[in-house]
Amino acid sequence: MRRWKSVVGVVLTAVMLFPVYWMINVSFTRDTDMRKSPPNWFPIDGTLDGYRAVLDQQLPYLGVSLVVGLGTVALTLLVAAPAAYSLAKLRPRGGGALSFVLLVAQMIPGIIMAMGFYAIFLNTGLLNTVPGLIVADSTLAVPFAVLILATFMSGIPEELLQAARTDGAGVVRTFLSIVLPVSRNSIITVSLFAFLWAWSDFVFASTLDQGGDHQPITLGIYHYIGNNNQEWNAIMATAVIASVPATVLLVIAQRYVAAGVTAGAVKD
Amino acid sequence: MSDTIRTAAPARAARARSGRVRSSGARSGQWAAWAFLAPVVLYLLLFYAYPLFRNVELSLRTYTVRSFVQGGAPFAGFGNYAKVFGDATFGPALWHTVVFTLVSLVFQFGIGLALALFFVRHFPLSATLRALFLVPWLLPLIVSASTWSWMLNSDSGVVNAALSWLGLGPVNWLTSPDWALWSVIIANIWIGVPFNLVVLYSGLQAIPAVVYEAAALDGANGRQRFWRITFPLLRPVSAITLLLGLVYTLKVFDIIWIMTKGGPSGASTTFATWSYRLGFGNLVPSFGPGAAVGNLLIVMALAFGLVYIRVQRRQALA
Incomplete structure (x- = not known):
């Protein structure tokens, strides 16, 4: 019975992941086989041309995405961690209202934020710049980060913080040397999500960085689709490379990912 | 202190x-x-506040590229909104938004629940397979969307190849007005299933095993156990999953824009892609109407968002 369930489970997973397999398969397919009917189901006679094209043309895009992702993580943590500590432990008057605002902020469609940012960035010279993109991308993560970190931090035992105070530590000291180290796991979770969202962002990139000299990998793929419709092995090879952070995340931090999904949805 | x-x-x-x-x-x-x-x-x-304020301001003035940069756009009141409501795109875009959202939700939730029920009893490999199910949700949307574009390609796509193997004629998934909306819905369902699976799975795990044991002692069969125990006890988590899914699906833009650009001839245009096309998709941008459509979308998302928060609060108190 249990073995039979495993077989069904493997089949279901295979069906679900077929598009991912197909992306990898096409990334190895030769140009001449690309329009073959029926298509090659396995990458026999495979080629690395697609990946060579990525190395030739897409490395700068990948570099920009890395910088934007790391910048977004830094900005998000800088803003969110102190706020979460305050909401969880310092009982600010009006804290409930602020949590409510953050909850609502998560629901605003990105495309609307993009239009407002466009108007502002145009006048302040941030349009088509990497810092501008980092600021815009961080709006995807900051409300989520504050709410998740606050949930985790409110679980820190009060005795621990009192012991620090008895030893003469002020609020700032307690935050830096007790709260932050204890919250390591939730900080990792939040950082992973912030990086992934910034790395995957297309809405802000395509509106705020369309004419920029430094464009992220999502735009690299988008230009590929628009320009050379024929070289799908190169497009899919780029897609495979762009999926690497998601894969790494899943392999090294799977339980944090599941925790983040459910914490964001079920708790507040 | x-x-x-x-x-x-x-x-x-x-x-x-x-x-x-x-x-x-x-x-x-x-x-x-x-x-x-x-x-x-x-x-x-x-x-947050300032971009949203600028967005409202955009929707209340008549902007050209020139006045956008230099300022001094004349106040238009609700002229942009009137223009949007009177536009021939309004009706279809509203209908597509509703169909896209509801059909996506029903299938994401249904498939997610079925998978969660399947995975809740542990079996060899179950943890690994469940983790693999997260992949579609973690991939960048441009990756998923472009992969689906190529899979659904009329001439060389693997979906049509499989259909012809079954003896069915080729479907112009992305280029026919009858199918474009369904194509983007299929891709969106695929992306949304993992989220529903994970949340519903954690909801199922929270149901104490004792309840099932008692029911088994009373001689309840599998179907009774589902309808009398699982279904009612899972209702709070289900409500939250559906409402959150609703808010997230309303604002889906990337997938549709990358796969069809809202076309052909507007056949898969939703409020999100319409707003983008007005503001950024044409050579001559019309920021005012674009922002107006965007604000309508915000109102829709926030309406359901507030319902979500209410439900969640009530459950937290209960």
Whole structure:
């Protein structure tokens, strides 16, 4: 019975992941086989041309995405961690209202934020710049980060913080040397999500960085689709490379990912 | 801080003094609390409130490229909104938004629930397979969307190849007005299933095994166990999953834009892609109407968002 369930489970997973397999398969397919009917189901006679094209043309895009992702993580943590500590432990008057605002902020469609940012960035010279993109991308993560970190931090035992105070530590000291180290796991979770969202962002990139000299990998793929419709092995090879952070995340931090999904949805 | 003082001042003689100390301690505690909140408050004002304000302003004025850069656009009142409501795209876009959202939700939730029920009893490999199911949700949307574009390609796509193997004619998934909306819905369902699976799975796990054991002792069969126990006990989590899914699906833009650009001839245009096309998709941008459509979308998302928060609060209290 249990073995039979495993077989069904493997089949279901295979069906679900077929598009991912197909992306990898096409990334190895030769140009001449690309329009073959029926298509090659396995990458026999495979080629690395697609990946060579990525190395030739897409490395700068990948570099920009890395910088934007790391910048977004830094900005998000800088803003969110102190706020979460305050909401969880310092009982600010009006804290409930602020949590409510953050909850609502998560629901605003990105495309609307993009239009407002466009108007502002145009006048302040941030349009088509990497810092501008980092600021815009961080709006995807900051409300989520504050709410998740606050949930985790409110679980820190009060005795621990009192012991620090008895030893003469002020609020700032307690935050830096007790709260932050204890919250390591939730900080990792939040950082992973912030990086992934910034790395995957297309809405802000395509509106705020369309004419920029430094464009992220999502735009690299988008230009590929628009320009050379024929070289799908190169497009899919780029897609495979762009999926690497998601894969790494899943392999090294799977339980944090599941925790983040459910914490964001079920708790507040 | 006020806690220490409260517990450290039990003596009646000290009460008057401690009252003073406590209130000043509480005040300095409030200062510290808001000092820690200051960055996020500033952040919200600068990077949420201000863009949203600019967006409202955009929708109330008549902007050209020139006045966009230099300022001085004439006030138009609700002219942009009137223009949007009167536009021939309005009706179809509203209908597509509703169909896209509802059909996506029903299938994402249905498939997610079925998979969660399947995975909730552990079997060899179950943890690994469940983790693999997260992949579609973690991939960048441009990756998923472009993969689906190529799979659904009329001439060389693997979907049509499989259909012809079954003896069915080729379907112009992305280029026919009859199928474009369904193509983007299929891709969106695929992306949304993992989220529903994970949340519903954790909801199922929270149902105590004792309840099922008692039901089994009473002789309940599998179907009865589902309808009498699982279904009612899972309703709170289901409500939250569906409402959150609703808010997230309303704002889906990337997938549709990358796969069809809202076409052909507007056949898969939703409010999100319409707003983008007005503001950024044409050589001559019409920011005013674009922002107006965007604000309509915000109103829709927030309406359901507030329902979500209400439901969640009520459940937290219960």
